[in-house]
Amino acid sequence: METNEGAVLSLQNFRKQFGSGCEKCADLDERHLQRNYCPNCRTTYACADLSLDLYGGEILGVVGESGSGKSTLLRCLYFDEEASSGEAFLQGYKSGQVNIFTETGQQKRYIRNYHLGMVYQNPYMGLRMSFSSIGNIAEKLIAAGGRSVDAMTGRAASLLHKVDIPPYRFLETPATFSGGMQQRVQIAKALSNNPPILLLDEITTGLDLSVQAKVLDLIKGIQRELRISMLVVSHDLAVIRMLAERTIVMLDGKIVEQGLTDQVLEDPQHPYTQKLVQSLL
Amino acid sequence: MGEVLKVSGLNKHFALFPGPKVLVGCQDVHLVLGRGEFVGITGRSGSGKSTILKCIYRTYLPQSGHIWYDSARFGSLDLAKASERRIAHLRRQEIGYVSQFLSVLPRITAREIVESAMLDDGLDLPQVRQATEKLLAHFELDCSLWDVFPQTFSGGEKLRLNIARAMAKKPRLLLLDEPTASLDHESKARVKELLVKLKTEGTSLLGIFHDLEFMDGVCDRVLAMSAGRLTAQNLR
Numbered sequence: 001m002e003t004n005e006g007a008v009l010s011l012q013n014f015r016k017q018f019g020s021g022c023e024k025c026a027d028l029d030e031r032h033l034q035r036n037y038c039p040n041c042r043t044t045y046a047c048a049d050l051s052l053d054l055y056g057g058e059i060l061g062v063v064g065e066s067g068s069g070k071s072t073l074l075r076c077l078y079f080d081e082e083a084s085s086g087e088a089f090l091q092g093y094k095s096g097q098v099n100i101f102t103e104t105g106q107q108k109r110y111i112r113n114y115h116l117g118m119v120y121q122n123p124y125m126g127l128r129m130s131f132s133s134i135g136n137i138a139e140k141l142i143a144a145g146g147r148s149v150d151a152m153t154g155r156a157a158s159l160l161h162k163v164d165i166p167p168y169r170f171l172e173t174p175a176t177f178s179g180g181m182q183q184r185v186q187i188a189k190a191l192s193n194n195p196p197i198l199l200l201d202e203i204t205t206g207l208d209l210s211v212q213a214k215v216l217d218l219i220k221g222i223q224r225e226l227r228i229s230m231l232v233v234s235h236d237l238a239v240i241r242m243l244a245e246r247t248i249v250m251l252d253g254k255i256v257e258q259g260l261t262d263q264v265l266e267d268p269q270h271p272y273t274q275k276l277v278q279s280l281l
Numbered sequence: 282m283g284e285v286l287k288v289s290g291l292n293k294h295f296a297l298f299p300g301p302k303v304l305v306g307c308q309d310v311h312l313v314l315g316r317g318e319f320v321g322i323t324g325r326s327g328s329g330k331s332t333i334l335k336c337i338y339r340t341y342l343p344q345s346g347h348i349w350y351d352s353a354r355f356g357s358l359d360l361a362k363a364s365e366r367r368i369a370h371l372r373r374q375e376i377g378y379v380s381q382f383l384s385v386l387p388r389i390t391a392r393e394i395v396e397s398a399m400l401d402d403g404l405d406l407p408q409v410r411q412a413t414e415k416l417l418a419h420f421e422l423d424c425s426l427w428d429v430f431p432q433t434f435s436g437g438e439k440l441r442l443n444i445a446r447a448m449a450k451k452p453r454l455l456l457l458d459e460p461t462a463s464l465d466h467e468s469k470a471r472v473k474e475l476l477v478k479l480k481t482e483g484t485s486l487l488g489i490f491h492d493l494e495f496m497d498g499v500c501d502r503v504l505a506m507s508a509g510r511l512t513a514q515n516l517r
Contacts, residue, residue: 006366055366217388242386245369260339260365267341271298 007091008229009054009077009197014086016072019043036069036252046072048253050086054197057227061244061261063235063276069253070233071121074199076101077231078118079108090115092196113143117190117228121202123182126189129175133160133185136174137192144193159188163218180211187218191226198222198230204239216242237280241265249273284351285454285485286314286337291346291361293332306332306341308509314454316351319476319486321496324506330489332509334456336361337487338378339368350376353453377452379460383431383439391417391434391442392427398449416445420471436463441472448475455479457488461495473499 022041025031028049031038036045047069054060062070075081077088087099092115100111120126127136137156138146146152160170163184174182183203190198200219204212220243222228234240240247240261247264249257249272257270268274293306307329314320322330335341337348337360348360352375355367363371372378389397392413399409417427420441426434431442444460457476461469469492476499480486490496496503505513 213388220386246365259342260368262340263342266335267295269342274298 006055007053007096008056009091009231010089010096011053011077012051012087012089014047014050014073014076014088015045015084016047016069016076016081017043017045017084036067045253047076050253050255052248052255052258054229054231056091056196056229057223058246059223059230059232059244061240061247062231062233062250063237063240063247064250065235065276067252068250070235070250071201072253073250074118074201074231074233078116078199079112090197109143113140113145113193115195115197117193117195117198119183119186119190119198119200119203121205123174123179123186126186127174127182130173132171133165133174133177133188134170136185137189140189140192155192156188159192160185162191163188164214178211180207180214183207183211183215184218187215187222191222191228194226196229198228200230200232200234202234203232204234204236212239219243237265237276249276283316284313284349285316285318286312286351286487287347287349288312288333288337289347289349291333291336291343291348293329293336293341293343305329305509307336307506310346310511312504312511314485314487316485317480317483318502319480319488319500321500321503322487322489322506322511323491323493323496323503324512328506329509330506331458333506334378334458334487334489338372338376338456339363350454374450375453377447377450377455378458379444379447379456380458381440381460381462383434383443387432388430390428391422391431394431394442394446395449398446413449416449417442419475420445421468437465437468440464441468444472444475448479451479451482452484455484455486455488457486457490459489459491461490461492469495 019042021043022038024040025033025038025043033045050073064070072081076083083101086101088101089096090100093100093111118126134153134156137159138152141152141155157170165181165184174185204215207215216239223230232243244261247258247261248255249264249270251272257264257268257273264273265277268277289311291310292308295304295306297304310333324330332341336343339360343361346361349357350360351357352371395413395416396409399412422438422441426438431439434442440460440463447455461472464472473495476486502515504511
């Protein structure tokens with residue numbers, strides 16, 4: 001047996017439900033759901049009993065159809081939503097001994113500011129559209145304890161440079177940017193506090209091919225240079241194949257298959273994964 | 282001579298959903314690869330040759346059987362059951378795989394592909410630069426191609442780059458899945474030369490070839506496969 005040693009993020013028996021549940025869906029084994037939805041009390045079991053480990057410097061892909069719970073997983077890890085039950089441990093936070101889901105709101109903010117970076121599918125979630133690009137990054141830096149204006153400006157400028165935003169647009173608001181540029185500002189913002197873990201939610205969806213290529217090269221470069229661990233959610237198998245070493249396949253809130261990415265794509269064990277792979281163009 | 286690889290009772294079939302369709306990949310395969318040995322496998326298309334290689338590389342998950350591999354880092358371990366983390370490490374450091382097709386990340390130049398393979402090995406940059414150029418030159422890739430994305434390469438050029446990348450790492454075990462299938466005579470001779478060199482440097486090789494002439498002179502043993510089974514050992 002391999003130990004959990006080296007896992008920068010360890011998630012165990014994580015559940016998230018939207019709704020209170022009723023006697024018909026309370027019993028985990030005997031519940032009668034339509035996919036992950038209880039028609040009786042209208043409760044959605046978005047994530048049901050997920051366990052996973054993310055290791056240092058690794059990109060872990062998460063694939064699955066819409067509504068399979070991928071985004072809920074990330075949103076709970078970033079504390080946008082509260083987990084219903086389960087445990088998560090970060091190696092860098094209190095030596096991985098404390099379940100971060102049960103920490104106080106203040107501690108959760110600390111974890112979010114010092115240990116995590118998040119890039120949303122929709123830049124409107126991750127950026128303040130009416131603040132300057134450089135100000136957006138400063139916001140995250142201030143949250144992470146930055147106080148020197150010079151240092152923050154320098155850091156923000158170097159990050160924006162890294163993601164290819166021209167200097168003469170640093171002071172403009174992301175609202176005036178194209179979708180691809182907004183996404184790159186978001187990535188710069190997520191990187192600004194040097195997080196050991198980056199959560200990426202469908203970051204290339206809706207971008208045209210050449211911009212998508214730019215964003216992917218950026219992600220790959222970041223991983224190579226900074227050895228940041230990433231949890232990459234996508235329903236684009238080509239993106240996963242390019243980025244991820246290991247992949248998890250989700251269906252109706254559960255993990256139905258996991259393995260090395262080429263194994264999952266070439267020798268899928270679960271009917272759903274086979275269907276998914278066969279749908280690949 | 283120790284064993285680097287020992288496959289015993291390997292079975293792989295593919296269950297196709299929906300319905301009870303099952304494809305047989307390979308059945309009850311036993312084979313042994315000694316350190317520094319070069320074993321060739323031959324057989325008709327669909328006889329399960331690649332399945333064996335992909336099971337060893339863990340692109341396929343075998344249903345039953347053992348694949349004992351003698352790792353420099355972990356000692357003896359069963360590749361059929363080892364953790365994904367260990368397999369990932371072995372792929373980076375010890376086991377190379379060359380297929381008929383080059384699959385590389387887009388927008389990375391030929392030079393970078395070979396260099397990054399060597400940098401994983403912990404060499405420093407000037408050394409790597411030099412070794413990369415030597416290797417690319419050996420495969421007669423024109424130097425105008427070195428800083429070009431491989432998508433624009435011809436089939437043969439891609440293949441040669443593919444082999445160069447795998448060889449750059451000097452792996453402990455190299456799996457070759459018809460790497461010479463579409464190469465011209467001259468290129469084949471080049472590949473052969475380097476395979477022999479790798480072998481003398483201690484790499485163990487397991488390869489699939491259709492070309493009996495190619496195997497002659499490099500392979501220590503040749504095995505034949507049909508209908509998912511190894512039918513003959515040591516043809517030579």
